[in-house]
Amino acid sequence: MARILIIDDDEDIIETVGSLLKFEGFEVEFATTTEKGLEMIKDSIPDLVLLDIMFPDKKTKGFDASSEIKGLFSDLPLFVFTAINREYAFDFSKDDIKADEFINKPVKLDRLVEMIKQYI
Amino acid sequence: MQELSPIESSSFKSLNKVITWFITLRWIACVGVALVLAIAHFLFALRLQYRFLSITTTVLVLLNISHSFYFYIYKKQYLQRREIHQFFQIQIIGDYIVLILLVYFSGFMENPLIFFFVFHIIITSFLFTSRIVTLYTTFLILVITGISILQYIQIVPVYPLFTNCSNMAGVVRFVQTAGFSGLLIITAYLTTSIINRIDARGKQFEVELNKYKSLDKIKSNFILQVTHEIRGPLAAISGFHEMILRGITGKIEDHTREIITKADRRTDNLLIIIGEMIDFAYMKSSDDSKFITKEMYVRKIISENISNVTTRAEQEGVHLSVACPRHLKIKTNSDLMNIILGNLLFNAIKYTEAGGNVSLIASEKGHEVHFVVEDTGIGICDDEIEKVFDEFYRSRRARVLEKMEQVSGYR
Numbered sequence: 001m002a003r004i005l006i007i008d009d010d011e012d013i014i015e016t017v018g019s020l021l022k023f024e025g026f027e028v029e030f031a032t033t034t035e036k037g038l039e040m041i042k043d044s045i046p047d048l049v050l051l052d053i054m055f056p057d058k059k060t061k062g063f064d065a066s067s068e069i070k071g072l073f074s075d076l077p078l079f080v081f082t083a084i085n086r087e088y089a090f091d092f093s094k095d096d097i098k099a100d101e102f103i104n105k106p107v108k109l110d111r112l113v114e115m116i117k118q119y120i
Numbered sequence: 121m122q123e124l125s126p127i128e129s130s131s132f133k134s135l136n137k138v139i140t141w142f143i144t145l146r147w148i149a150c151v152g153v154a155l156v157l158a159i160a161h162f163l164f165a166l167r168l169q170y171r172f173l174s175i176t177t178t179v180l181v182l183l184n185i186s187h188s189f190y191f192y193i194y195k196k197q198y199l200q201r202r203e204i205h206q207f208f209q210i211q212i213i214g215d216y217i218v219l220i221l222l223v224y225f226s227g228f229m230e231n232p233l234i235f236f237f238v239f240h241i242i243i244t245s246f247l248f249t250s251r252i253v254t255l256y257t258t259f260l261i262l263v264i265t266g267i268s269i270l271q272y273i274q275i276v277p278v279y280p281l282f283t284n285c286s287n288m289a290g291v292v293r294f295v296q297t298a299g300f301s302g303l304l305i306i307t308a309y310l311t312t313s314i315i316n317r318i319d320a321r322g323k324q325f326e327v328e329l330n331k332y333k334s335l336d337k338i339k340s341n342f343i344l345q346v347t348h349e350i351r352g353p354l355a356a357i358s359g360f361h362e363m364i365l366r367g368i369t370g371k372i373e374d375h376t377r378e379i380i381t382k383a384d385r386r387t388d389n390l391l392i393i394i395g396e397m398i399d400f401a402y403m404k405s406s407d408d409s410k411f412i413t414k415e416m417y418v419r420k421i422i423s424e425n426i427s428n429v430t431t432r433a434e435q436e437g438v439h440l441s442v443a444c445p446r447h448l449k450i451k452t453n454s455d456l457m458n459i460i461l462g463n464l465l466f467n468a469i470k471y472t473e474a475g476g477n478v479s480l481i482a483s484e485k486g487h488e489v490h491f492v493v494e495d496t497g498i499g500i501c502d503d504e505i506e507k508v509f510d511e512f513y514r515s516r517r518a519r520v521l522e523k524m525e526q527v528s529g530y531r
Binding site for chain 2: 010012013015016017019020023054083104105106108109111
């Protein structure tokens with residue numbers, strides 16, 4: 001069973017996306033901080049990471065974390081996942097973001113599963 | 121460009137229009153001089169240096185032909201900032217020399233045409249800085265005084281306008297030359313002073329404008345932050361709806377399913393509006409310098425946008441079609457192009473009924489690429505067309521349709 005790690009400070013998002021992914025048969029883990037998420041990845045590499053961008057302590061913390069994760073595990077599929085529907089709102093272009101996909105919240109489950117299956 | 125007058129350099133684009141005006145004015149001058157010479161010769165039988173005057177007029181015509189060729193044909197009516205400055209300099213120097221020759225061969229200080237220098241000084245003041253105006257004025261005064269002195273001491277010949285007053289007395293010559301030089305100095309001083317005052321006002325206005333822009337940016341950043349705060353919870357609400365609809369929370373009644381579906385659709389619509397507000401706030405709060413442009417294939421831009429709206433079109437039963445020449449390129453900012461085309465396509469799909477068509481056609485028109493998004497939807501009333509680019513404007517038909525959707529729960 002494919003294992004997906006959700007890193008998001010919004011517990012409702014973790015609950016909804018997590019439940020929907022579990023419903024589709026994935027094993028889901030979660031972390032509410034990037035530090036905790038990185039620790040979990042180092043302990044046991046998941047099959048895919050869903051990473052939020054805006055965290056309470058820093059507006060673009062997810063981008064820093066995505067660079068760090070991709071720096072350590074370049075083959076690990078990573079989707080950035082944010083409520084701001086345009087990456088440029090963070091002064092980043094798509095080329096600067098170290099991620100395999102850029103997903104806007106909310107995403108319909110079918111679409112998310114379709115995207116995940118392309119990487120797992 | 122330092123040498124251009126600050127006022128004109130702020131309205132750089134209009135300078136290309138001024139060049140057109142210059143060239144047209146010079147053609148009028150050519151015709152005017154030719155007519156005056158013909159009248160002087162045939163009607164008043166004045167004994168002028170027609171050979172020299174005709175040669176000078178021909179030089180003016182040739183100069184204007186070369187200016188026209190360079191501007192209209194070689195540069196296609198568009199010069200860069202530095203080229204504009206150089207082109208103005210060449211034109212003005214040419215005009216000064218031609219006018220000096222015309223006046224010299226037709227009576228010099230006797231000739232009323234000499235007052236055209238005042239007109240030239242005024243134009244120079246409008247186009248260049250005080251330093252350059254002073255330079256031109258000094259040059260003119262030196263040339264006019266020099267010719268006057270050389271004529272008086274009979275080193276250069278006098279070409280009188282009227283033969284009976286060819287020998288101007290020294291005092292009269294001095295008074296005329298001094299008076300005219302004074303007139304040029306006063307003209308140069310007054311026009312540059314007026315220009316400088318207008319420029320000071322312009323700068324004050326610019327400060328006010330920057331203050332306003334900075335307030336607008338704060339407002340837009342605020343909208344960006346607030347919309348993000350709204351979008352996050354809405355995303356969670358949408359997720360909860362999906363959990364219920366998929367039966368993750370337990371079996372649901374048909375009526376409950378219907379209600380949750382409606383709630384989910386309304387949430388989706390709200391998310392779209394918030395997405396538009398984020399785009400708008402971002403564009404308002406960003407510096408133009410951030411929008412880097414690069415050349416790219418139009419097809420690539422279109423295919424990205426089409427793939428973004430295909431699912432929506434399929435859901436709505438709307439047929440999408442695209443036409444674009446394969447090698448068509450455009451220099452643009454891809455983020456902004458995606459917002460514009462995305463919004464146009466999304467709106468076209470949203471306001472077109474199932475079975476309808478939405479097409480996107482790109483074509484080359486001169487130096488521009490034209491994008492046409494056409495749909496068979498509800499359309500826009502004629503009286504509303506000019507308002508469609510107003511911020512947050514929604515047409516009457518769209519508002520009526522949205523109202524109907526709210527009642528029926530459709531979409």
